[in-house]
């Protein structure tokens with residue numbers, strides 16, 4: 001569905017932010033885009049939407065360049081950035097003005113989400129808190145029903161109950177025609193939601209795997225005397241956590257934070273096991 005080929009980008013006078021990045025995103029998946037601060041996750045999302053121009057390479061959505069920002073492509077994608085401005089309008093006016101750009105927009109779904117988020121249609125957006133504005137944008141983004149939805153740090157600004165509400169809403173909105181890409185540092189907020197992990201480091205993609213491949217090949221759990229010789233990566237916090245080559249172990253739940261740290265510490269080691 002979405003293909004990025006040899007993407008290369010830097011800001012004026014900056015170091016390279018992306019160096020020849022190749023990525024394919026398929027429908028029916030929720031991708032988690034991870035990387036340390038400043039590694040280029042938001043930049044990659046803006047390149048995908050055509051808001052930035054690559055120095056080299058391109059992104060296509062259904063075969064059309066996203067950089068051209070044609071009506072055909074823009075109706076198929078929606079981007080929720082980390083920082084945004086919304087106009088000083090009642091929620092229903094905002095919906096009325098903007099929904100016309102999205103042929104599959106569901107007003108019913110939008111107002112159901114608005115209600116679930118304890119907002120009401122006549123509220124003036126300019127009088128809402130940052131978290132409430134984010135909820136308006138998340139509700140709108142989901143109601144567009146675009147095949148591609150990009151969310152940059154979507155849970156920033158959401159309170160604790162809203163984070164689990166967000167998880168539930170997002171899980172129910174994925175279907176086989178949709179691709180969702182989420183960039184976040186709040187790994188726990190995405191727990192059990194994402195099915196694919198992409199890690200950017202040093203201007204490159206150092207990891208790109210489905211979590212089913214990961215859980216087939218790796219085991220995540222507590223260290224023990226029996227497994228100490230097989231440890232691929234370990235962390236000592238909270239009594240210790242280890243990644244092992246799964247081999248004869250029972251399947252375990254993928255620990256996204258441990259996997260992220262393990263990949264950053266030695267990408268070749270983890271990648272070579274997943275290749276076999």
Ligand SMILES: Nc1ncnc2c1ncn2[C@@H]1O[C@H](COP(=O)(O)OP(=O)(O)OP(=O)(O)O)[C@@H](O)[C@H]1O
Pocket residue numbers: 011012014017035036037038039040041042043044
């Ligand atoms: N408009 C800009 N002009 C110059 N440099 C920029 C601009 N926007 C971002 N950068 C730089 O590009 C790099 C990548 O930024 P980006 O926001 O894509 O990273 P990120 O991975 O999303 O970071 P974070 O996790 O902190 O949100 C950073 O070093 C940042 O300082």
